[in-house]
Amino acid sequence: MSEKMPTFDSLMNPLLRALIALGGSGSIDEIYEKVLEQENIGDDVSSILHNPEKSNQTEVGYRLAWARTYLKKYGFLENSSRGIWALTKLAKQQEQVDPQTVVKDVRGVDKAAPRENTRNRKNHQIELIESDVPEPQCWQEQLHHLLTREISAGAFERLAQRLLRESGFVQVEVTGRTGDGGIDGKGIAKIHGFMSFHVIFQCKKYHGSVSAGDIRDFRGAMVGRADKGLFITTGTFTSSAVKEATRDGAPPIDLVDGEQLAEKLKELQLGLKTEMIEKVSIDKEWFANL
Incomplete structure (x- = not known):
């Protein structure tokens, strides 16, 4: 019997359980492997690619990325510049979430904020839709x-x-x-x-x-x-x-x-060049204290 691809919201609690098992923090790869192990997600599902023509990211990995994004906005996850994700104090206290509540709250906040590109949503269903997809990592x-x-x-x-x-x-x-x-x-x-x-x-x-x-x-x-x-x-x-x-x-x-x-x-830097763009910001408070 073939397995069904889990939705991104159904991966929220497995993601939290994986981080708990990893000691409260982990890299994206560690979290991914732990979720596959704990949820018994087989190769027939985990080997499906999200977009074979553009990248090697699996569909499960893609949906886990959105689960991380929603849980971060909900206050249950934080991540460092080194790509390590960790449970917040709130997540350690509660350990699990109601996915419907997370999606509703996060999308409610996003709708309230000004957005440059707004697209139609399908009846507020809990599903991953194109309007949620970020800009691609072009390089x-x-x-x-x-x-x-x-x-x-x-x-x-x-x-x-x-x-x-x-x-x-x-x-x-x-x-x-x-x-x-x-x-x-x-x-x-x-x-x-x-x-x-x-x-x-x-x-x-x-x-x-x-x-x-x-x-x-x-x-x-x-x-x-x-x-x-x-x-x-x-x-x-x-x-x-x-x-x-x-x-x-x-x-x-x-x-x-x-x-x-x-x-x-x-x-x-083998065939790739990284260009650093300098950004200068003004600290008005510093000048005000002169």
């Missing part, structure tokens, strides 16, 4: 399109090679031999100049989600040939793939999905 969407549509598989392998070199790996080679179990290259990770690990990596240009079977196949190809495995994709990983990658007793495989890849390229 991530453009990068996702470029990596999945415009560059070749060989170019993507060379990008992974450059990424590893810039991250401190040495002796990075792209092999890309067909029939080699999906192994695209190898390298050595140097740790503080004293320790080193032989790493085999696989690159997959993907719109969808990498499955647990893909991870098992990759591990089978790397056994006896490296200390660790690294799987890089423009897509996402199913929850079972994440569990398989860290399964006890099996050679560990580190996973890099499309979102992490984009952030790493941005950090290392």
Whole structure:
């Protein structure tokens, strides 16, 4: 029997329970994985992408983002500039909410505030509608399109090679031999100049989600040939793939999905440039105190 995609409001209390289980705070990825685990959301639902043509964000992840937004406006969540979300004092006292009340109150406040773009709402139903969708993160969407549509598989392998070199790996080679179990290259990770690990990596240009079977196949190809495995994709990983990658007793495989890849390229300024815009504000109170 196939699972039903949860609505964003039905994810509010699971989100709060996930943060409680995580000790009151967590990253977006930690919250996402904990919600999937606690709510038993399977791969057939968690692997569905919100907009495959533009990004690798899953539909569950998209709806959780809106659950976070509503709960923040309701006073139950706060987040830092480092992307860590935490329960507020109010959330720790109550631990759960009535989703209908949250939606009604938050939308009531939003309606009272001036809005530049107002669109029709459907009978005040509790549902995620286009008028709630924020401006897209253009650079991530453009990068996702470029990596999945415009560059070749060989170019993507060379990008992974450059990424590893810039991250401190040495002796990075792209092999890309067909029939080699999906192994695209190898390298050595140097740790503080004293320790080193032989790493085999696989690159997959993907719109969808990498499955647990893909991870098992990759591990089978790397056994006896490296200390660790690294799987890089423009897509996402199913929850079972994440569990398989860290399964006890099996050679560990580190996973890099499309979102992490984009952030790493941005950090290392590989094909991406960050422009800082200076904003000057006047403190009238300071001048008044002269």
